[in-house]
Amino acid sequence: xxxxxxxxxxxxxxxxxxxxxxxxxxxxxxxxxxxxxxxxxxxxxxxxxxxxxxxxxxxxxxxxxxxxxxxxxxxxxxxxxxxxxxxxxxxxxxxxxxxxxxxxxxxxxxxxxxxxxxxxxxxxxxxxxxxxxxxxxxxxxxxxxxxxxxxxxxxxxxxxxxxxxxxxxxxxxxxxxxxxxxxxxxxxxxxxxxxxxxxxxxxxxxxxxxxxxxxxxxxxxxxxxxxxxxxxxxxxxxxxxxxxxxxxxxxxxxxxxxxxxxxxxxxxxxx
Amino acid sequence: xxxxxxxxxxxxxxxxxxxxxxxxxxxxxxxxxxxxxxxxxxxxxxxxxxxxxxxxxxxxxxxxxxxxxxxxxxxxxxxxxxxxxxxxxxxxxxxxxxxxxxxxxxxxxxxxxxxxxxxxxxxxxxxxxxxxxxxxxxxxxxxxxxxxxxxxxxxxxxxxxxxxxxxxxxxxxxxxxxxxxxxxxxxxxxxxxxxxxxxxxxxxxxxxxxxxxxxxxxxxxxxxxxxxxxxxxxxxxxxxxxxxxxxxxxxxxxxxxxxxxxxxxxxxxxxxxxxxxxxxxxxxxxxxxxxxxxxxxxxxxxxxxxxxxxxxxxxxxxxxxxxxxxxxxxxxxxxxxxxxxxxxxxxxxxxxxxxxxxxxxxxxxxxxxxxxxxxxxxxxxxxxxxxxxxxxxxxxxxxxxxxx
Numbered sequence: 001x002x003x004x005x006x007x008x009x010x011x012x013x014x015x016x017x018x019x020x021x022x023x024x025x026x027x028x029x030x031x032x033x034x035x036x037x038x039x040x041x042x043x044x045x046x047x048x049x050x051x052x053x054x055x056x057x058x059x060x061x062x063x064x065x066x067x068x069x070x071x072x073x074x075x076x077x078x079x080x081x082x083x084x085x086x087x088x089x090x091x092x093x094x095x096x097x098x099x100x101x102x103x104x105x106x107x108x109x110x111x112x113x114x115x116x117x118x119x120x121x122x123x124x125x126x127x128x129x130x131x132x133x134x135x136x137x138x139x140x141x142x143x144x145x146x147x148x149x150x151x152x153x154x155x156x157x158x159x160x161x162x163x164x165x166x167x168x169x170x171x172x173x174x175x176x177x178x179x180x181x182x183x184x185x186x187x188x189x190x191x192x193x194x195x196x197x198x199x200x201x202x203x204x205x206x207x208x209x210x211x212x213x214x215x216x217x218x219x220x221x222x223x224x225x226x227x228x229x230x231x232x233x234x235x236x237x238x239x240x241x242x243x244x245x246x247x248x249x250x251x252x253x254x255x256x257x258x259x260x261x262x263x264x265x266x267x268x269x270x271x
Numbered sequence: 272x273x274x275x276x277x278x279x280x281x282x283x284x285x286x287x288x289x290x291x292x293x294x295x296x297x298x299x300x301x302x303x304x305x306x307x308x309x310x311x312x313x314x315x316x317x318x319x320x321x322x323x324x325x326x327x328x329x330x331x332x333x334x335x336x337x338x339x340x341x342x343x344x345x346x347x348x349x350x351x352x353x354x355x356x357x358x359x360x361x362x363x364x365x366x367x368x369x370x371x372x373x374x375x376x377x378x379x380x381x382x383x384x385x386x387x388x389x390x391x392x393x394x395x396x397x398x399x400x401x402x403x404x405x406x407x408x409x410x411x412x413x414x415x416x417x418x419x420x421x422x423x424x425x426x427x428x429x430x431x432x433x434x435x436x437x438x439x440x441x442x443x444x445x446x447x448x449x450x451x452x453x454x455x456x457x458x459x460x461x462x463x464x465x466x467x468x469x470x471x472x473x474x475x476x477x478x479x480x481x482x483x484x485x486x487x488x489x490x491x492x493x494x495x496x497x498x499x500x501x502x503x504x505x506x507x508x509x510x511x512x513x514x515x516x517x518x519x520x521x522x523x524x525x526x527x528x529x530x531x532x533x534x535x536x537x538x539x540x541x542x543x544x545x546x547x548x549x550x551x552x553x554x555x556x557x558x559x560x561x562x563x564x565x566x567x568x569x570x571x572x573x574x575x576x577x578x579x580x581x582x583x584x585x586x587x588x589x590x591x592x593x594x595x596x597x598x599x600x601x602x603x604x605x606x607x608x609x610x611x612x613x614x615x616x617x618x619x620x621x622x623x624x625x626x627x628x629x630x631x632x633x634x635x636x637x638x639x640x641x642x643x644x645x646x647x648x649x650x651x652x653x654x655x656x657x658x659x660x661x662x663x664x665x666x667x668x669x670x671x672x673x674x675x
Contacts, residue, residue: 171378173365174343175392176443185391189382 033251037244048245053221057230058249064138064226065206068145069153072202073195076153084161095158102151106211109147113140113216136218141226144212149202156198160191197261204257208250295354296321296479297342297447302351304337304503311337312503315351319447322477324470328490329500330526335483338500339449342481344368355446371440371478375452377432379424385435386411386420392443410438413472429457430465437469441476448473448480454489466493487527491515499523521669524567531573531639533566533611534671542566542668544637545611547589551668563671568663573641575605575653576660585662591639593657603648607639609661 038045048054083095101109117124117134124135134140164187172182210228217224221233227246234243295318304312312334319325327335340346342353344365352361360368379388386407393403411417414434424432433453440448453469454462470493473480484490490497491511498508499522507519518524521532535542535549537558542549544566551558558564574585581587591607598604639661653659 165376165378167374167376167378168380170343170345170365171372171374172380172391174345174368174370174372175395175439176366176369177391177395178366181395185395186380189380192382 030251033244033247037241037248040241044241045245045248048242049249051242053225054230054242054246056222057225057227057246060138060141060225061207061227064141064145065203065209067142068149068206069199069203071142071146072150072153073199076150076157076198077191077195079154080158080161084158098154099151101147102155106148106209107215110144110212110215113144113147113212117143117216135216136220136224138224140216141213141224144216145206145209148209148212149205152201152205153198156201157191157194160194164190193264196264200257200261200264204254207253295319296323296356297481298352298354299338299342300352300354302338302341302348302353304334304341304346305349310503312341312348315503315505317498317505317508319479319481321479322474323495324473324480324482324493326490326494326497327481327483327500328485328487328494328497328526329483330485332502333500334503335485335500336451339372339451339481339483342447343370343372343449345372369443369446371437371443371445371448373433373436373440373448373450373453375455377424377436379432379435379439381424384421384423385416385427388424388435389438389442391439396443406442410442413441413475414438428461430461433457433465433469437472441478445478448478450480450482452484453482454484454486462489469493491527499526501526516665516667518567518667519669521565521567524667524669529570529640531568531570533637535564535566535668537562537564544589547609547611549586549588549663549666558668558670565669565671566666567669568666570604570640570642571602571644572664572666573639574662574664575607575641575643576662577651577657579660581660581662585664586666588661588663590658591661593653593655593659594638596653596655599642602642602644605641605643605653607641607659607661609637609639611637 079098083091083098104112114135115121117127117140119125119128119133119135121135124133127133134143168186168190169182172186173179177185208228209226210232213226214229214232217226217229219225219229219233221230225233227250231243231246231250234240234246297319298317300316302312302315303310315334315338317325327338329335337346341348344360344363344367348361352359354360355368355370380391383391389410390403390407393406407420408417411420414437416431416434416438419427419431424435427435437448454466457465466489482490482493484493494511496508497511497514499506499514501520501522507514507523509517509519514523515527518527518530521530524530525532533544535544537543537551537560538548539560540551542551542564549566573588574582589609589611591609593605594608595606596603597606641661
């Protein structure tokens with residue numbers, strides 16, 4: 001290819017190729033959800049969506065994800081603060097441990113929780129006789145969500161802590177602020193962007209969590225069945241429309257979260 | 272430690288550097304600091320008077336930042352005390368000391384506007400809204416940033432951010448202002464401009480201030496007094512005039528601008544540099560005959576003369592050959608080679624700290640740097656290869672290291 005003055009042929013070619021690659025990977029599968037889901041008319045779509053079990057599944061997903069997110073934001077902040085402000089023996093080991101769940105298959109994570117808290121699990125065996133049964137409840141789903149998504153929130157918040165100049169906090173201290181005032185007025189505002197994106201990432205990931213949820217929840221329709229589990233169950237029963245309706249909602253929801261993430265990043269990081 | 276006391280200074284009285292004019296507003300008494308086994312500060316003591324500017328001048332690693340952090344309460348001293356307006360604060364955390372620190376990076380809070388930044392100290396002290404607003408307005412006026420009050424720090428220039436940082440500390444009436452290399456991040460022009468501005472500002476607010484810097488020009492211009500630090504101890508404290516013109520140690524002499532250093536022996540009222548004899552003017556009693564000393568003089572203290580006739584008041588140094596003449600803008604720099612043949616029993620073993628000579632001379636000749644102001648340079652033109660008579664308008668004599 002000769003180089004034409006002022007025109008680099010590699011540029012449009014590589015952009016075109018990238019889009020072409022993304023077609024079968026992302027664009028077409030997503031498009032087919034919408035095409036298929038609405039092919040029988042919006043009425044069918046709506047009635048599939050308003051099934052009590054479907055609504056329950058969506059609500060449960062949102063609620064469990066919400067609580068997992070709340071926990072992740074607070075504990076993620078705390079863990080990031082400790083691990084980036086204090087240097088102690090075993091610090092790196094702790095950081096690796098916190099990040100480990102990202103590398104663990106979610107089914108393994110769910111299985112591990114089951115082995116600990118389940119009726120015959122290491123701890124569960126001792127607690128079940130006293131009427132404490134964590135597994136197969138909404139609490140178990142939250143726990144699994146936290147287990148799987150905590151590294152996400154931590155991974156977003158900690159780097160911001162690391163790069164934040166110590167002199168801001170030192171300045172605040174010399175001006176006369178207590179640790180709490182410094183955290184509240186100085187540290188936290190600088191973390192706003194990281195907290196929002198950490199929360200949204202956690203939430204998006206938790207809403208879609210399947211592998212660990214199916215093991216710890218028991219997948220009981222109308223009781224512990226989350227939206228992804230509902231899709232899977234309806235698909236197995238051959239009720240493609242029912243599965244598809246929820247799939248559309250989840251897909252739209254993830255679009256929404258990512259647009260917020262994308263737009264809010266710029267908005268929140270204004271210095 | 273080399274002490275300032277044993278100086279042999281021509282035509283001057285004893286320096287009065289260690290006591291500020293008015294009582295101390297901030298004192299550091301016998302501070303030392305270790306990091307692990309490494310000692311970074313040894314027995315640092317100084318006072319700063321109300322409204323006075325003290326500059327801690329030192330190379331990187333001299334411990335100047337550590338002193339500042341100890342005063343601010345961001346670092347604990349190993350021994351010693353910090354006293355602010357008569358109150359010992361050594362054990363107090365930073366927030367209870369009421370010091371104002373202007374960090375090198377300014378450390379303005381990025382998510383607060385200029386006025387929020389300035390009012391921060393009062394807000395956390397739970398002052399009334401009205402009082403905060405009034406103070407902020409006053410300070411905005413003082414640092415001339417009224418039209419920028421709603422801006423965020425990132426929208427300001429370096430110099431403006433600096434002024435916000437100062438206003439932010441002045442808001443809560445600090446016991447002492449501490450400046451940590453405040454001009455380090457700025458270009459030369461802004462730096463010169465800003466330090467004049469800040470000097471004027473500080474004279475208005477009457478708060479004791481401590482600056483740290485490695486820039487000697489900055490130190491001389493900003494400081495009412497300057498403390499020269501070298502690897503964790505103070506070499507000399509004095510007015511800019513004193514430390515420049517009457518350096519107490521060779522380190523001070525060479526750190527503050529260029530200096531020529533000659534080894535000499537004291538002998539019957541003369542200082543002998545090889546075969547050259549210089550009449551020892553004052554303070555003869557400070558040195559015994561046979562003592563090894565160093566003669567220190569600045570390039571601008573060297574007078575170059577054709578022929579043997581010298582003006583009154585000059586001390587003859589000897590003959591020298593002009594090796595190089597450089598035009599350096601405001602003045603002319605001349606490198607000369609002086610004859611100093613003859614034995615020199617005072618040659619110290621260690622390689623001396625020369626700033627101005629390229630190579631430490633082995634013997635018999637000595638490289639000297641002289642500068643001449645423009646009028647003189649154009650009145651009597653000198654040429655490379657010419658021989659001239661060297662004389663000194665003033666010089667300092669210090670004991671040689673190792674000599675008692």
